[in-house]
Amino acid sequence: xxxxxxxxxxLARLLGDLPASVDPDWSEYVLELFTAEQxxxxxxxxxxxxxxxxxxxxxxEHIEYLQTELSKLSDRYYALLPDSAERHPEHLVLQTLLxxxxxxxxxxxxxxxxxxxxxxxxxxALKASFIAENRKMAFKILRALTSAGEDRAxxxxxxxxxxxxxxxxxxxxxxxxxxxxxxxWVQSLHALAQAYSGDELRARLFPELVHLNFNYFPxxxxxxxxxxxxxxxxxxxxxELVRVAEKLRDLRSIPINIHYGYEQGTESLGYIxxxxxEEEAATLKKKLRIQSxxxxxxxxxxxxxxxxLHAAATMEQVIYFFRVLIEIGFFVHxxxxxxxxxxxxxxxxxxxxxxxxxxxxxxxxxxxxxxxxKVKEVFLNAVRWINDxxxxx
Numbered sequence: 105x106x107x108x109x110x111x112x113x114x115l116a117r118l119l120g121d122l123p124a125s126v127d128p129d130w131s132e133y134v135l136e137l138f139t140a141e142q143x144x145x146x147x148x149x150x151x152x153x154x155x156x157x158x159x160x161x162x163x164x165e166h167i168e169y170l171q172t173e174l175s176k177l178s179d180r181y182y183a184l185l186p187d188s189a190e191r192h193p194e195h196l197v198l199q200t201l202l203x204x205x206x207x208x209x210x211x212x213x214x215x216x217x218x219x220x221x222x223x224x225x226x227x228x229a230l231k232a233s234f235i236a237e238n239r240k241m242a243f244k245i246l247r248a249l250t251s252a253g254e255d256r257a258x259x260x261x262x263x264x265x266x267x268x269x270x271x272x273x274x275x276x277x278x279x280x281x282x283x284x285x286x287x288x289w290v291q292s293l294h295a296l297a298q299a300y301s302g303d304e305l306r307a308r309l310f311p312e313l314v315h316l317n318f319n320y321f322p323x324x325x326x327x328x329x330x331x332x333x334x335x336x337x338x339x340x341x342x343x344e345l346v347r348v349a350e351k352l353r354d355l356r357s358i359p360i361n362i363h364y365g366y367e368q369g370t371e372s373l374g375y376i377x378x379x380x381x382e383e384e385a386a387t388l389k390k391k392l393r394i395q396s397x398x399x400x401x402x403x404x405x406x407x408x409x410x411x412x413l414h415a416a417a418t419m420e421q422v423i424y425f426f427r428v429l430i431e432i433g434f435f436v437h438x439x440x441x442x443x444x445x446x447x448x449x450x451x452x453x454x455x456x457x458x459x460x461x462x463x464x465x466x467x468x469x470x471x472x473x474x475x476x477x478k479v480k481e482v483f484l485n486a487v488r489w490i491n492d493x494x495x496x497x
Contacts, residue, residue: 107148107170108177110141115181115201122193130193134200142204146211153216164219167212171224174212178205178227202229213280222281231277234287235270241294242266248297252305261322266290285364289316314358317365319373327373328380333388341392348388352381 114137123130149170156162181198206229213220245266249259269286277283296305296312313323331351338344360374 107145107152108173110145111138111201111204112177114138114141115197118197119194122197124193126191126193126196131196134197138200138204142207145208146215149208149212150215160219163216164221167216167219168221168224170212171209171221174205174209175225175227178202178209178229181205182227182229182232203233206230206233220280222284223279225278226280226283231283234283238266238269238286238290241290242270245290245293245297248301248305249309252302254306254309258309258323258326261320261326262293264322265320281364281368285366285368288364289318289366292316311358314355314374314377315360317360317362317372317374319370319376320366324373324376327377331377331380331384333384335391341388345385345388345392348381348385352378352385355381 118134118137152166153163156166182202185198185202186192186195205227209227209230213222246259246263249262269290277286292312292315293309296308300308310327331348333344333348355374355378358374360372362372362375365372
């Protein structure tokens with residue numbers, strides 16, 4: 105290919121006049137020659153693209169052609185590199201050539217991102233150049249997460265993936281999109297590990313993995329298990345339902361680039377976990393209805409009788425009043441959960457959409473099913489508001 109021929113001519117000239125050994129001055133001389141040649145080639149490409157007068161079809165066709173030729177040329181010379189790490193003059197020349205080809209390839213992607221085809225085969229030398237960089241960042245990431253006390257199971261999953269990146273034979277990278285995702289993933293977690301530590305690092309890890317769309321199946325399974333409710337630790341399903349709603353709200357607020365991910369073309373990590381939370385919420389609602397029916401029978405011999413109260417107050421003020429009484433221990437004869445359940449069952453709005461100025465009265469005066477459902481909805485909204493707006497000290 106004429107565009108890349110100057111690099112091959114330079115390679116032939118240097119290989120025909122090699123010194124006996126590698127010295128710093130000669131290495132700098134070789135680097136300067138290849139750098140100047142790569143810059144001239146990029147300028148030639150710019151001029152060629154400009155001559156198309158903005159024709160997107162011709163531009164895309166030419167960029168794809170350059171990508172293919174760069175990969176072929178790079179792979180041919182990459183195969184000539186020895187396995188040993190010894191520095192010989194011919195090895196240095198080949199490595200400098202491959203670095204120049206990598207630079208041209210990445211420049212095409214940066215300059216002509218719209219026309220650049222990220223599904224084409226990526227040069228082997230370009231993939232290899234990221235392995236050493238990934239290893240350095242991987243060590244710092246794992247050290248920071250370990251020091252922060254991250255869960256061992258999740259830490260092991262991240263360590264396994266970082267190990268895969270340093271040994272691409274286990275998950276070969278075929279195109280630029282996969283390569284860019286892996287590099288961006290490592291760089292993002294490395295930046296996180298550099299900027300934060302301890303609990304702050306742990307708190308930011310999950311949103312970052314969702315943002316990066318790390319839809320790695322073991323990670324999906326891990327977080328799905330973490331989102332499931334442990335019935336042995338639940339005293340009242342109403343509050344657990346509020347927590348699930350808050351998790352779902354926070355999850356949906358995380359921006360996700362759905363066009364990139366560990367598994368391309370599949371559902372994002374955020375979408376999968378959101379569906380899991382929706383299913384968890386549906387299950388909790390069923391359990392709450394069962395718990396409500398059981399608890400309701402206990403009020404036949406209640407400690408105080410149902411009351412009738414007229415008040416000009418907002419929903420937040422009325423529910424907060426009951427919340428304060430319960431939390432400070434004003435009612436001490438039963439568990440807190442029982443009193444919360446009492447408020448949920450015995451306070452309603454008499455046809456109002458909220459506790460705006462109007463009547464707050466005993467639900468027994470209006471036992472319709474619709475009213476009961478409304479009470480639950482209003483109470484849930486009140487609890488959510490209280491959690492979002494804690495009282496000032």
